[in-house]
Amino acid sequence: VLADNPAGAMIDRDGEPVGWLCPNQPRTREHITAYLHEVVSEYDVDGMVLDYFRFPSIQRKRANSCFCPDCDRKFKAEYGLHIKEVGDFDERFVKFRQDSIDPLFEECIQLIRDTKPEIPTMMYLGAYSSVIYRAQNWPTWVRKGLLDIVCISGYQATLPGFIDVCRRSRLITKSSNPDGRIYIAQGIHSSNQKLNSSEEVIERIEKSREEGAEGQVLFYYKALLPFIDDVGKTCFARPAEPETLFPHKSSD
Numbered sequence: 001v002l003a004d005n006p007a008g009a010m011i012d013r014d015g016e017p018v019g020w021l022c023p024n025q026p027r028t029r030e031h032i033t034a035y036l037h038e039v040v041s042e043y044d045v046d047g048m049v050l051d052y053f054r055f056p057s058i059q060r061k062r063a064n065s066c067f068c069p070d071c072d073r074k075f076k077a078e079y080g081l082h083i084k085e086v087g088d089f090d091e092r093f094v095k096f097r098q099d100s101i102d103p104l105f106e107e108c109i110q111l112i113r114d115t116k117p118e119i120p121t122m123m124y125l126g127a128y129s130s131v132i133y134r135a136q137n138w139p140t141w142v143r144k145g146l147l148d149i150v151c152i153s154g155y156q157a158t159l160p161g162f163i164d165v166c167r168r169s170r171l172i173t174k175s176s177n178p179d180g181r182i183y184i185a186q187g188i189h190s191s192n193q194k195l196n197s198s199e200e201v202i203e204r205i206e207k208s209r210e211e212g213a214e215g216q217v218l219f220y221y222k223a224l225l226p227f228i229d230d231v232g233k234t235c236f237a238r239p240a241e242p243e244t245l246f247p248h249k250s251s252d
Contacts (some may be wrong), residue, residue, distance in 0.1 A: 001021060001031055002017075002019065002021070005027050007025070008021055008022060008025045008027050008028055009021070009022065009068075010022045010055070010056070010065035010066035010068065010190055011065060011066055011067045011068040011071075011086060012064060012065050012067065013064060013067055016164070018056060018065045018066070019065075020055070020056060020064075022068050022070065022071065022142060022164055023067045023100045023101055023104045024066070024068070024071050024100050025068070025070060026075060027161070029065060029104055029107070030200065032104065032108060033044070033107060033108060034038065034049075035112055036108055036112060037111060037115060039113050039134070039211055040111075040112055040115045040116045045116070046119060046121045047119045047121065047122060048112055048119060048120075048121050048122070049121075049122045049123070049124065049151070050091045050121065050122070050123045050124075051123070051124045052109070052128070053101065053108075053123060054101060054134040054136045055097050055100075055101070055132050055134055055135045055136055056134070057126075057133040058088045058089065058094075058132070058134075059123050059132045059133055060199065064088055066097075066100075067083055067216070071083055071096075071100070072084075074096075074100075075092075075096050078092075078096065079092050079096075084232050085094070087131075091185045094135070096134055097135035098131075098135045098137045099137075100135070100141075100215060101135050101136065101137070102137060105141065105146070105197060106146060106206075107143075109121060109147075120148035121147055121148050121149070122147065122148065122149035122150070122151050122183070123136075123138065123141075123147055123149075123150060123151065124151045124153065124185060124187055124217075125138050125150055125151065125152055125153065126153045127153055127154075127169055128151050128169065129171060139150070139172050139176040140171075140176075140192075141174040142173055142177045142180040143176040143177050145177060145178070145179070148181060149181045149182070149183055149215065150169070150173055150180065150181070150182050150183070151152045151183040151184075151185050151188075151215075151217055152165065152166075152169040152182060152183070152184055152187055153185050154164075154166065154184045154186050154204070155185070155186075155187040155190050155192055157192065157193055157194065158161075159203070159204070159207065161209070162204055162207065162208075163207050163211060165184075166184055166207065166208045166211035168210040168213070168223065169182060169184075170182050170211055170213070173193060174212075178201070181214045182212065182213055182214055182215075183213060183214060183215035183216060183217055184208040184213040184215075184216060184217070185217040185218075186201065186204055186208075186216065186217070186218050186219065187204070188201060188218055188219060188223040188224050189217050189219075189220065189223035190219060190220075194223075195227075196229055197227070198226075198227035198230035198234075201218070201224075201227050201231050202230065202231055202235055204233050205231070206235070213216075216235075218231075226246045245246070
């Protein structure tokens with residue numbers, strides 16, 4: 001997409017393009033909504049997972065964005081300053097990024113529900129820090145009923161850290177909307193975590209369930225293969241019943 005439309009790229013503080021689409025660019029909205037409409041209308045999908053629906057993390061200084069002319073004009077119209085005049089953690093900058101994502105996200109969810117209302121929607125999220133660092137205002141999305149499932153990243157090096165993420169994320173989810181469902185994503189082998197035995201995987205699944213997780217996402221399949229039989233027999237002995245997971249979306 002950026003090869004055909006390089007002007008649609010996010011721009012960092014130094015004026016260099018970042019390999020992400022800016023949500024304030026009209027062609028970004030056109031591309032994403034057209035893509036989603038094709039997927040949900042032309043393919044027999046059981047659900048829709050929206051990943052990377054965000055800005056790069058503020059923590060990643062070289063990728064922090066966006067400072068393109070469109071963002072600058074919108075920011076100046078709202079706050080009377082050029083966007084580069086405020087810091088990364090200035091509340092105006094944080095809110096501007098959230099306000100840039102929210103309308104496009106809501107439009108996409110509405111498109112999915114208008115086209116195929118029976119399928120659930122889920123988003124992978126980096127826990128509570130995503131609200132500030134990545135402009136994913138997910139507690140508000142859950143409160144508004146825009147997400148059927150939040151899939152929270154449980155990529156934590158220690159078990160206590162993992163349990164803390166599960167506990168806090170469930171509290172945020174259920175206090176935002178009692179009907180919100182929470183899944184936990186576990187990094188069997190990820191950039192910052194590696195589980196080395198089926199016992200470790202099973203323990204984390206069991207701990208997440210104790211903290212109220214209603215589903216699991218195990219990343220990634222090849223890394224799971226050495227443990228898959230033990231994990232399956234121990235944690236998933238009873239087959240799932242999809243029709244009971246989202247009764248409010250029944251097509252009957």
